[in-house]
Structures are given as structure tokens and as C-alpha cells.
Amino acid sequence: MKTKHLGLAAMTLSAVSFGTSGAFIKPLLEAGWSPAAAVTVRALTGSVVLLPFVLFALRGRWSALWRGRWRVLGMGLIAVAFTQLAYFAAISRVPVSTALLIEYLAPLLLVLWAWATTRRLPRPAVLLGSVLAVGGLVLVIGPGALQAVDVLGLMLAFAAAIGCAVYFVVAARPADGLPPVALAGSGLLLGGLALGLIGLTGALPLDTTGGDVPLFGGTAPWWVPLGVVAIAGTAIAYATGIAGSARLGSRLASFLGLLEVVFASIFAWLALGESLTPLQILGGALILAGIAAIPSEQTEAVPPAPVDEEPTVIPIAG
Numbered sequence: 001m002k003t004k005h006l007g008l009a010a011m012t013l014s015a016v017s018f019g020t021s022g023a024f025i026k027p028l029l030e031a032g033w034s035p036a037a038a039v040t041v042r043a044l045t046g047s048v049v050l051l052p053f054v055l056f057a058l059r060g061r062w063s064a065l066w067r068g069r070w071r072v073l074g075m076g077l078i079a080v081a082f083t084q085l086a087y088f089a090a091i092s093r094v095p096v097s098t099a100l101l102i103e104y105l106a107p108l109l110l111v112l113w114a115w116a117t118t119r120r121l122p123r124p125a126v127l128l129g130s131v132l133a134v135g136g137l138v139l140v141i142g143p144g145a146l147q148a149v150d151v152l153g154l155m156l157a158f159a160a161a162i163g164c165a166v167y168f169v170v171a172a173r174p175a176d177g178l179p180p181v182a183l184a185g186s187g188l189l190l191g192g193l194a195l196g197l198i199g200l201t202g203a204l205p206l207d208t209t210g211g212d213v214p215l216f217g218g219t220a221p222w223w224v225p226l227g228v229v230a231i232a233g234t235a236i237a238y239a240t241g242i243a244g245s246a247r248l249g250s251r252l253a254s255f256l257g258l259l260e261v262v263f264a265s266i267f268a269w270l271a272l273g274e275s276l277t278p279l280q281i282l283g284g285a286l287i288l289a290g291i292a293a294i295p296s297e298q299t300e301a302v303p304p305a306p307v308d309e310e311p312t313v314i315p316i317a318g
Helices: 002-031 035-057 063-067 069-091 096-103 106-118 124-141 151-172 180-200 223-248 250-256 259-272 278-293
Strands: 212-215 218-221
Touching: 002 035, 002 212, 002 223, 002 250, 002 259, 035 069, 035 180, 035 223, 063 069, 063 180, 069 096, 069 151, 069 180, 096 124, 096 151, 106 124, 106 151, 106 250, 124 250, 124 259, 124 278, 151 180, 151 223, 151 250, 180 223, 212 223, 218 223, 223 250, 250 278, 259 278
Parallel strands: none
Antiparallel strands: 212 218
């Protein structure tokens, strides 16, 4: 039970941290930063922030990094680089609300994947939680997200959803000695380098600008929102998300990840003055209800076979 409580706390902190990203990156984008540049700098700076913790966690056991190389590759190339590329390519063709709605269908993808691979119908609690959570997601993002739009844009947003699902699967895999902070730091570094290299080829615009940006009703230097995103929305978010997923399993962790949308709306209200409607508040409540209905994989584990109370007596020939 203690492990589950730690996992819930870690995933909630991760959702809060991820929720800062939109409110603090938006001023940079409005000032002239390209999305690819913001994400690349965010990932690389986040990896630098985590570097001391990675070095401390790996002291004397660097072999764990090699044993976990496939998890690092999955985290860096798919969960960080591919997901971000697919998402920003999607919002260039469809409304942001539509892209978010599709990307955050990742928990449903995990439920469907488990159904397809095990050929067992999900438990009623899982189905109920899925319906409540998705209904709440629609209300938080806005019913306007449900509209006919560019087909390629929808496909790109769905690709981002797959990448998001991979993030939770990779994060929940057995650690084999690789600390969560090491997976987060090395994955961010690899993902940031991959995005940077793609940008250098000209395939992605890496536009940046200096000066002050609007924030909290006033102005602040550009590095202030970037620092918040790098530390809170990236370093802390990924490290705690991986730690929480390892304790809760990918399914429950992915549903808790939906809280990011709720906290993102709250931060946009506080930092940017965007309105928070009664429908969004109701949507947040539905997401919480959906999460509460979802059991963790550990609670569905097959119980061990009963042990005989009386030991079997083996007669010894005299």
C-alpha cells in the first residue's frame, strides 16, 4: 500500500509539473520562438538540470545504463522526440484542442492493447473509468475539439497518442537497476539531441528570440518561463512520472497523466488570465472520478497458491 501511495503522489506531482508547460511556453511562442526550438531547448536544459542527480544515482553502477539502453532509446527517441514532433506537426494542421484530445487518448490505447493481447474483456471498473475520464477530458479541453478537420493532422495527433502511450509503457518497465532519474535524464538528453540534429538539417525551424515576454499580467525575461518549463515541466515532470509509473503500472499511471490537462487549465488561468469555465471544472471532477475507478495492475495480480498449513511428513525407512 505504501508503494501505491508513493506512486500516486509521484504521478500527481508529475501531472502538476507537466501542467506548467503550456502556460509558460506559450509566451515564448508568442514572442517568436518556434515550437521545435522551445521543445529542443526544454529537453536539453532539463537533462542538464538532472545531470547531477543522474551522476549521483549511477555512482558505482554504470552498467545499469547499458542494461537499460533499450528503455533509454525508447524514452528519448519515441517518448520525447517522436511524440513532440508528431504533436507539433499535428497542431500545424488541426486546432490545438483537437490535437490534445486525441493525444490524451493514450490511456484508452493501453486498455485496448491489453484487451487485444490478453483477449480478456477489461474489468467493468476499467471500462467505467475510461468513459468518465474521456468524458471529463472532452469537457476540460472543450467540446469544440470534436469537429471535422484535416485527416493528416488527425493521423499525426494519433501518432502523438501512440508516443505518449509508449512513454508510460517504457516508464513502467522493470528497472533492472536503472534509477528513474537516470532514465529521465538520459532520455531527455537523447531526445533533445535528436531534435536538435533534425533541426540542423532544416527539417524543423529552430527560431529563438530574446527580450521580455508577457507573464502574470506583466513582463519577464525570456529565460524565466523557459527555466520554469525546464525545471518543473521537464526535469521534475519526467523523473516523477517515471518513478510513479514504475510503482503503479502503465495503465493507472496513464490515467493519472490526464490530470495534466486539468492543471494546465489552472496554470493558464493563473499565469495568462485565461478563463476557467464551470464545464472545465466539471470535466476535472469527471477525470478524478475516472481515475478513482481504475485499479492498478498490481491489484489484479493472480494471488499466490495457498500454502499447506501442515507440512507433508515423509516417512523415513528404518
